[in-house]
Amino acid sequence: MNTTIMLFLIQDGITNGAIYALLGLALVLVFAVTRVILIPQGEFVTYGALTYASLCAGQMPGTARLAFVMGIAAFAFDVFAARRALRLPLIARAFAANIILPGIVLALTSVLVGRHPPVLVNVALALVIVALIGVFLYRLAFQPLAHTSVLVLLIASVGCHLAMQGLGLLFFGAEGQRGPALADTAATLGPLRFTGQSIAVYTLTIAFIVALWLFFGLSVYGKALRATAVNRLGARLVGIRTSLSGQIAFLLASIIGALSGILIVPITTLYYDTGFLIGLKGFIAAIIGGLVSYPLTAIAALLVGIVEAFSSFYASNFKEVIVFMLLIPVLLARSLAAPAVEEEKD
């Protein structure tokens, strides 16, 4: 192997690894706050990517309608949950958040679609649509199950993944799509060529990691989320609404997922079911990070990306085997290093 190939592989690995890092961070965030292992993370990726690609191609994405329908259901859930103490301001707030907001987004999408708005407008629309879906998903599927075991939450999570993947096929069809790049520039450094897109991937990943770090370190909501992650009951006792924490976690996760999708859809063709495998790789990174540590997850994600790049070069048949088997020694080491304390399980 010569150095050029190695550099190429490393570059490729880092670009993919940066995406895995974003997804891994989202998974850690959601798990810590809600105990949900977010399998539908992959669908956030495809929804984001394909919504963006559809908008750019001048097609109306089905996800905008999905967000509106989920909003109506969420409104029904809110009203049903508060049926013993229905007050007008409460209903009005739920109506505004669950029906008016997605309604405006739906209207805006159908007005703008086909008029070829600037790329950034499409990005923003795609992000908002997927973010709404994320928040409503928590409200509809997971908030009623918040008290149950991790296992039940996990099964519900798989159920959501199946439903959303099926909807993805319905909205976007079986053909793959590509979207326009965010930036057309390119720079060369020695033998390596950095496209504007890969530079955007690096910058946005770093920006998001820093933003998350600031959010959790400095903002009240970030601290509330951390408190919920450490102890739900304790958080409730000091007045933190744990359902709000869950919604914020899902909001962030869906934005991160959609953004990852938008970042890769100009590089690779995405199909309605591609997200699952991408999400899984982020998941591996999250596990290596122990589902708790953000910096470790980011480093592990880069590692996963590089291992994947090299194994697809040397043994492309066994690429997935190698990536997944990477986990076992890591898990073992983490497990043995963990202190032998009694876990109070549910």
Next chain:
Amino acid sequence: MRERLPILVFALLMAAIPFVPDMPPFWIVLLDNIGLSALVAMGLVLLTGVGGLTSFGQAAFVGFGAYTTAVLTTAYGLSPWLTLPAALVVSGIAAVLLGLVTVRLSGHYLPLGTIAWGLGLFYLFSKLEFLGRNDGISGIPPLAIGTFRMIDPGTIYYAIWAAVLIAALLTMNLLDSRTGRAIRALRRGHVAAEAFGVQTPRSKLLVFIHAAVLAGLSGWLYAHFQRAVNPTPFGAQAGIEYLFIAVVGGAGYVWGGVLGAAIVVVLKEVLQSYLPLLLHGEGQLEIIVFGILLVALLQLAPSGVWPLLASLLPVKPSTKRPDPTLQLTERVRTAGEGGVLLEVDKARKQFGGVIAVNDVSFDVQAREIVALIGPNGAGKSTTFNLITGVLTATSGAIAVNGRKLRNPPPQEVVKLGIARTFQHVKLVPDMTVLENVAIGAHLRGSAGPLSSMFRLDRADEARLLAEAARQIARVGLAEQMDQPAGSLSLGQQRIVEIARALCADPMLLLLDEPAAGLRHMEKQRLASLLRQLRDGGMSVLLVEHDMGFVMDLADRIVVLDFGTKIAEGTPAAIKQNPEVIKAYLGAAA
């Protein structure tokens, strides 16, 4: 026999179904598929619902069973009946190898580890040349008895459902035994079970193997049912679906696996065949509806459908009382009258920079009640954990009957005749008081998993339960014997823990705050029980905050403060000790 009656009815019902006139063959195929899934789900019930070990990798074990028979029958021409043991052994050995790596994983790492090797094995199945890569292996011979060949779904139906019923019976027998109690205790953590001699890693490996062998059996049947195998049904999706089945049906119940298989298989079939007609839609509508229904079902019945259904069935749990005349052999008591039973010499435990126990020395004589007291955080419970092997001492020595212990695991400490209770009650809440207490006698029984499955353990089991019942009566909870332990008040649960400790036939009883949560009369009863035990030759070391209780009961008191022993003596002397008064009430007092 009466509790077996519903199973017999169910078996007869299932046997009669193919004889129903005009039974559409489609339904028989469906029932075959339900049976195949039920076998795997049953293993998962034991592994995940009962044992608390979530696995996504079960489909891989189905693959081991299916590919073993596929290769052996097609490439080597072996009879399917010869490949049955081979298929079970291969999945069992795979479980041992994967289990040795995986069951050591704690908490959430375990299910994640199973996803990893589940996916890895799936890709391996689809890449290996001798397994036919993605195309798999076809032309597998059907099962045959003599000239009777089970080719159509209606005949292999009997093989499948016989396997389901036998597996269910064996699994239920296993759960209702000495080994089964050790398995059922796994989900609540390992410290309590280990304190009574349960080798928890071995129990975990056992359920892992059991689940894998059931999955392998399902795979063997599947290969001869489909007569062809390819990697698709052994992938991650299938592994997740088996988990669905177990959770929807009721992950804690053997029949939940069967019911869950029926619900999920029928639901998928109905959605697949009727939904497209109904909606004329394109795409995978059935997957969408299936996913949504799954979430809705979980919201309506988070612990599964089976418990809801079972509460409607007119079957009462048996309240069989064990025969009280059966006796277990008692420990040969080598300690002479009045010798030193337990000697703690300069025991020290450091957690990082914190010295929790600082060179503490004391002893417990035979027939003596010693109390360990001190303010919160004095290191009392840590001292208990050092003695019982839950924690290893940083330095110092602990000797029992003059024999020095070299950091033995808890399972060895209880063999020396030291049994304990816990400050935070560690019972299995959904097991009855009787079953919980019987865990205490774990080391006094000998029946293993195989003899439990085939009910060869009944004599051994009856003796264990008789002993448990005797100890429950002794602590005064005979009335509550058949109630779930979780339904008792906290004070009563502490007493159940004492009965469990007594079941181990100890020479030294370690009680961590036994009187907390008890009413006045109950405390008096407890005190007289402990005196009675002492007069019968037992020693007691207890941690307690109720000073009235301690001063009345203890022969000797050891006082700890910030990990250091500050006083030792008779209750009268301790009451007057200025150091003790200072520790409890502050310097000014």
